[in-house]
Amino acid sequence: MIPPEFDYHAAGSVDEAIGLLTGNPGEAKVLAGGQSLIPLMKLRLASPKVLVDISRIADLSYIQEKGDWLVIGAATKVNDLNDSKLVGSSYPLLADAAAHIADPLVRNMGTVGGNVCHGDPGNDLPACMVALGAQYVVRGPKGNRTVPASDFYQDTFVTALDPSEILTEVQIPKAQPGTGGAYLKMERKVGDFAIAAVAVQLSVDAKGTVTRAGIALTNVGPTVLNAPKAAASLLKKKPSDADLLAAGKLAAEAAQPTSDLRGPADFKRGVVQTLTQRAATLAWSRAGGQR
Numbered sequence: 001m002i003p004p005e006f007d008y009h010a011a012g013s014v015d016e017a018i019g020l021l022t023g024n025p026g027e028a029k030v031l032a033g034g035q036s037l038i039p040l041m042k043l044r045l046a047s048p049k050v051l052v053d054i055s056r057i058a059d060l061s062y063i064q065e066k067g068d069w070l071v072i073g074a075a076t077k078v079n080d081l082n083d084s085k086l087v088g089s090s091y092p093l094l095a096d097a098a099a100h101i102a103d104p105l106v107r108n109m110g111t112v113g114g115n116v117c118h119g120d121p122g123n124d125l126p127a128c129m130v131a132l133g134a135q136y137v138v139r140g141p142k143g144n145r146t147v148p149a150s151d152f153y154q155d156t157f158v159t160a161l162d163p164s165e166i167l168t169e170v171q172i173p174k175a176q177p178g179t180g181g182a183y184l185k186m187e188r189k190v191g192d193f194a195i196a197a198v199a200v201q202l203s204v205d206a207k208g209t210v211t212r213a214g215i216a217l218t219n220v221g222p223t224v225l226n227a228p229k230a231a232a233s234l235l236k237k238k239p240s241d242a243d244l245l246a247a248g249k250l251a252a253e254a255a256q257p258t259s260d261l262r263g264p265a266d267f268k269r270g271v272v273q274t275l276t277q278r279a280a281t282l283a284w285s286r287a288g289g290q291r
Contacts (some may be wrong), residue, residue, distance in 0.1 A: 001043060001046070002039065003038070003041035003042050003044075003047075004044065004047045004133050006017040006041075006047075006048055006049055006050060006051050007049065007050045007051070008051050008053065008236035009050065009052050009053065010050070010055075010056055010171060011052055011053060011054050011055045011056070011057060011145070012056070012057070013057060013059075014057060014059070014060070014168060015170070016029065016053070016141055017052050017054050017057070018140060018164060018165070018166060019166075019272070020050065020052045020150040021052060021163065021164045021166070022141050022164045022189060024049065024050045025051055025163065027048060027049040028048060028049070028050035028051070028052055028055045028162060028163075029046065029048035029051055029052070030051075030052050030054055030166055031052060031054070031055070031060060032053075032054055032055050032074070032075055032110075032111040032113055032114040033055065033077070033078075033106075033109040033110040034109065034114075035106045035109050035110035035114065036110070036114055036115075036120060036123075037051075037103070037114075037118075037119045041172070048239055048291075054074075054075055054166065055075055055111075056230050057064055057075060059073070060073040060076075060113070060168060060271060061073045061075045061076045061077070061080075062076065063080060063081070063084050063087065063242050064086075065086065065174055065280050067172065067174075068174050069171040069172060069174055070086075070087075070090075070091060070171070070172040070173075070174055070175070071169055071170070071171055071172075072112050072169065072170040072172070072198070073094075073112075073113075073168070073169060074111065074112065074113025074114075074117075074166070074167045074168050074169060074170070074211050075111050075112075075113060075242075076111060076112045076113070077107070077108060077110065077111060077112075078098055078101050078106070078108075078110045078111065078112060078115060078125075078271055079098070079104070079107040080112075081094055081095065081098035081112065082095070082099055082107065082117060084099050090175040090189045091132075091172070091175055092180060092181055092182065093128050093131065093132060093158075093181025093182060093183050093200070093201055093283070093284050094125075094128055094172075095180075096181075096182055096183035096184070097124045097127075097128045097183040097185075098125075098200070099181075100124065100185050100187075101115070101124050101125070102191050103190070103191040103280075106191075112125065112169070112170060114166045116136070116149075116152075116167070116170060117130055117136070117159055117161055117167045118157070119153060119154075119155075119156065119157040119158055119159045119223065120156075120157065121195035121219050121220075121221060121222060121223050122194060122218065122219040122223060122272045123217070123218070123224075124183070124185065124190060124194070124197060124218055125152060126152075126153060126218070126223075126224040127183070127197065127198070127199040127216035127217060127218040127224045127225075128148050128180070128181075128183055128194070128216070128217075129149035129155075129170065129172070129218040130149045130199070130214065130216035130226050131181065131199035131200060131214035131215055132149075132172050132173065132181065132214060133148075133149075133150075133172075133173050133201070133214055134148075134149040134170055134171060134172045134173075135147060135149060135170075135171050136148075136149060136152055136169070136170055136171070137167070137168050137169040137170075137171060138161055138162075138165045138166065138167050138168065139156065139165060139166055140162055140164050140166070140196065141164055142164035142167075144214075146171075147160050150226050153223040153224050154223065155222050155223055156222045156223055158223075159258055173188045174240045175251075176203070177288075177289055178203055178204045178205065178206075178211075178288050179201070179202070179203045179204075179286030179287055180201075180202055180204075180282075180283050180284065180285070180286025181199070181200060181201035181202065181283045181286065181287065182199075182200050182279040182280075182282035182283040183196075183197065183198070183199045183200075183277075183279065184197065184198055184275045184278055184282075185197035185218070185275075186275065187269050188262060193219060193262075194219045195219070195232040195262045195263055195268060195271055196217065196218065196219055196220050196255070196268050196271040196272050196275060197217070197219060197275065198215065198216075198217055198218070198251065198272060198275040198276045198279045199214075199215065199216045199217075199218070199242060199278040199279070200213070200214070200215050200276065200280045200282075200283040200291075201213070201214040201283060202214075202216075202234070202283045202284050202287045203278070203287060204284065204287045204288055204289050205208050207238070207273035208238045208288065208289040208290055209236060209237065209238055210234045210235055210236065210237055210238075210239065210284070210289075211235070211236075212235075213232070213234045213235055214231055214233035215227040215228075215230045215231040215247070215251055215276065215280070217251065217254065217272060219256055219270075220255040220257040220268050220272055221255065221257070222256065223257035224256055225255065225256065227250065227251045227254040227276075228249075229250045229253075229254065230247045230250035230251040230254060230276060231245050231247075231268045233247045233250055234247050234280065238258070238289060239281070239284055239289070241281060244276075244277045244280055244281060245277060246275040247271055247275040247276055247277065247279075247280055248272070248273035248274065248275075250274045251272050251273060251276040252269040252270070252273040252276070255269050255272045257269060257272075
């Protein structure tokens with residue numbers, strides 16, 4: 001299908017983009033990679049009168065460690081995560097997810113910022129950001145503000161981002177010795193949205209005891225779901241099979257799946273339970289835990 005008529009503006013800076021959004025209140029949308037927005041427009045599920053393209057703003061594309069954070073520019077391509085040696089060596093949770101997002105074409109065009117701020121419960125990176133304890137830097141007419149990823153997602157396609165604001169940077173706590181993560185996803189076919197997926201990030205001490213845990217769920221609710229009870233159940237433990245089973249059950253209880261073409265709700269809860277056990281086991285091993 002052909003999308004409705006719209007005006008197109010290629011912003012040369014973040015301030016210019018914000019000015020265009022402010023000058024067209026409620027009628028403008030930000031375009032980065034377009035891999036989520038354009039299909040919605042073609043289906044007439046979104047009909048913005050103005051598109052503000054930020055893909056040419058060079059200052060929004062980078063991956064680097066800075067101070068206590070891994071910082072990722074909002075216009076960074078998803079495939080740049082795959083190509084990054086830093087991500088591959090120190091942030092396995094991100095590497096896992098990036099490798100399983102859609103297909104090479106989408107990964108080469110889609111952006112990290114677009115993936116995390118679209119608000120689609122089926123997108124893979126939001127759960128990773130919640131599990132990692134990430135925060136988002138957004139800029140609007142009044143300047144910058146920072147929003148924890150765990151507070152950013154409010155409902156399906158609804159986030160804490162105001163219409164006149166742009167997400168400029170994702171900040172993830174810098175990897176330290178004794179940290180590890182994993183993202184496991186069940187899908188009907190390669191490149192599909194997840195039937196269910198689980199992100200787990202763990203920190204362990206020298207004895208392998210879990211000192212910090214984050215668990216989040218993809219595509220089993222109206223938006224990405226945090227599973228704090230499941231995460232808390234692993235703290236101060238060297239996770240045994242029984243501990244992992246308990247964490248999986250708590251994650252399944254946090255899930256809010258609905259029955260659809262990808263399977264009945266009870267099946268999806270079972271998938272969440274199993275993936276949580278497996279992802280937590282892998283994350284603990286990557287963090288340096290040993291049985």
